[in-house]
Amino acid sequence: MIVPLGRNVSGPAGSTESPRRMTQIDQGIAFSQPDEHRADTEPPAPNALLEDLVTLTKPGIVKMVTFTSVVGFGLGAATRQWELVTFIMAMVIGGIGTALSAAGANALNQAVEHRRDALMHRTNTRPIPAKRVSLKIGMWAGIVLSVLGVGVLWVGANWVAAAVSLATIVSYIVIYTPLKPVTPLATIIGAVPGALPPLIGWTVASDAPMHGLFELGGWSLFLLVFVWQVPHFLAIAWKYREDYARGGHAVLPVFDTSGVKTARHALIWTFTLVPVTLLPMQWAPGLLGVLYGSLALLAGGFMVFHAVRFAMRRDDASARGLFIASVIHLPIVLVGMVADILLHVLI
Numbered sequence: 204m205i206v207p208l209g210r211n212v213s214g215p216a217g218s219t220e221s222p223r224r225m226t227q228i229d230q231g232i233a234f235s236q237p238d239e240h241r242a243d244t245e246p247p248a249p250n251a252l253l254e255d256l257v258t259l260t261k262p263g264i265v266k267m268v269t270f271t272s273v274v275g276f277g278l279g280a281a282t283r284q285w286e287l288v289t290f291i292m293a294m295v296i297g298g299i300g301t302a303l304s305a306a307g308a309n310a311l312n313q314a315v316e317h318r319r320d321a322l323m324h325r326t327n328t329r330p331i332p333a334k335r336v337s338l339k340i341g342m343w344a345g346i347v348l349s350v351l352g353v354g355v356l357w358v359g360a361n362w363v364a365a366a367v368s369l370a371t372i373v374s375y376i377v378i379y380t381p382l383k384p385v386t387p388l389a390t391i392i393g394a395v396p397g398a399l400p401p402l403i404g405w406t407v408a409s410d411a412p413m414h415g416l417f418e419l420g421g422w423s424l425f426l427l428v429f430v431w432q433v434p435h436f437l438a439i440a441w442k443y444r445e446d447y448a449r450g451g452h453a454v455l456p457v458f459d460t461s462g463v464k465t466a467r468h469a470l471i472w473t474f475t476l477v478p479v480t481l482l483p484m485q486w487a488p489g490l491l492g493v494l495y496g497s498l499a500l501l502a503g504g505f506m507v508f509h510a511v512r513f514a515m516r517r518d519d520a521s522a523r524g525l526f527i528a529s530v531i532h533l534p535i536v537l538v539g540m541v542a543d544i545l546l547h548v549l550i
Contacts, residue, residue: 255330256344259313260306267533268400272301274537275404275424278483281490281544282420283410296359297407301400304352304368308375308396311345314338315380323450325443356403363412364403371399387455390436398429420487427536430479433472434510435529441465441513441522462517469525473510477503480536491543498539502532 276297280290313320313331321332330336349372357365375396382389401424402416409415437455440447444456456465480499484491509528513521 252336255335256310256340259310259330259336259341259344260348261309261313262306264309265302265305268305268397269298269302270534270537271424271428272400272404273298274540275401275421276408277404277541277544278420278424278487278490279405279408279415279418281548282487283408293360293407296355297364297404300352300356300360300364300368300407301403302352303348303355304372304403305400307345307347307349307352308372309345310341310348311372311376312380314341314345315376316383317341319384319450319452323446325446326450356407360407361409361412363409363416364406367399367403367406367416371396371403374399384451384453386453387458390433390440390454394429394432394436397432398425398427401425401428420483420490423482423486426479426482427476428533430472430476431529431533434469434476434506434525437465437469437472438513438522438526438529441517442519442526466514466517470510470514473506473525476532477507483540490547491540492547494546495536495539495543499536502535502539506532 273294276294280293285293313329317329317331317338320326320329327333331338331341353365353369353372356368375393379389379393379396382392402421405418405421405424406412406415409418415421440454441456441462444454447454448457455468456462459465477500480503481496484496506525506528509521509525513525515521
């Protein structure tokens with residue numbers, strides 16, 4: 204899934220404030236955390252358990268993943284004639300199936316990684332390491348959500364979309380997650396499942412799903428999200444390199460203490476992102492034009508500026524700047540794509 208990350212919420216040193224209402228940031232996504240001591244003294248209230256189960260799915264990431272899938276659906280659907288009701292139903296089914304699959308994968312990831320999460324300041328307040336949700340419940344929540352997501356796509360859309368969703372979940376949990384403490388290349392490998400959701404939407408929209416799986420338009424969206432994830436994650440990994448080392452994650456900044464390699468890779472991938480962002484104009488001709496191209500170049504230029512700044516300074520502030528630029532970049536590009544598609548369809 205869109206490569207999943209978070210932050211320490213323990214509060215300032217000596218603070219007596221309960222973390223009950225303090226905020227944890229997870230890739231720019233805020234949510235409240237319950238008191239970590241409550242689970243040791245009394246059973247969690249039903250609403251608190253529900254809140255923790257929602258937190259387990261990383262809802263902010265689920266929203267972004269679902270949006271990339273819906274954009275993939277929109278780009279693919281624009282090449283066909285639709286009845287309005289059929290169009291809405293297909294879009295909703297694709298979005299629900301993707302959201303459930305992403306939620307399940309995220310829950311499974313947190314269950315599998317709960318020991319490493321417990322070692323890191325930025326993740327030790329997550330529901331399982333903080334013992335607010337048991338490992339068994341976390342695993343079952345992930346399995347049930349994943350099965351529901353794939354099932355919704357299989358029954359409501361087509362088997363190809365369901366297969367892409369299943370491949371996303373399996374590659375994320377079975378391949379990417381075990382490799383995180385082994386090699387820095389896990390960052391690249393993890394970008395694959397993070398970039399597959401647009402293909403789910405694309406194949407949901409296709410009237411010949413197997414053929415649609417190999418159409419360049421869908422893969423242009425895959426490449427866009429794939430390349431975007433690398434500088435996005437490297438910026439976070441640099442800022443939290445000590446925490447990643449504490450948790451045993453083999454991210455590049457853990458070994459690259461000077462930051463030279465990290466910054467160089469972030470810069471190369473960011474420069475690569477600019478032409479890749481324009482590929483949908485070439486590979487889905489007639490659907491995107493000046494509006495999308497202009498927004499893509501502006502967003503890309505903004506991200507390049509911060510990547511260059513990070514390469515020159517290699518400090519936490521410039522890494523945070525690149526992270527924020529990446530968080531701004533993807534929604535602008537995707538919203539610009541949707542807006543341009545609507546212009547071409549309606550005018």
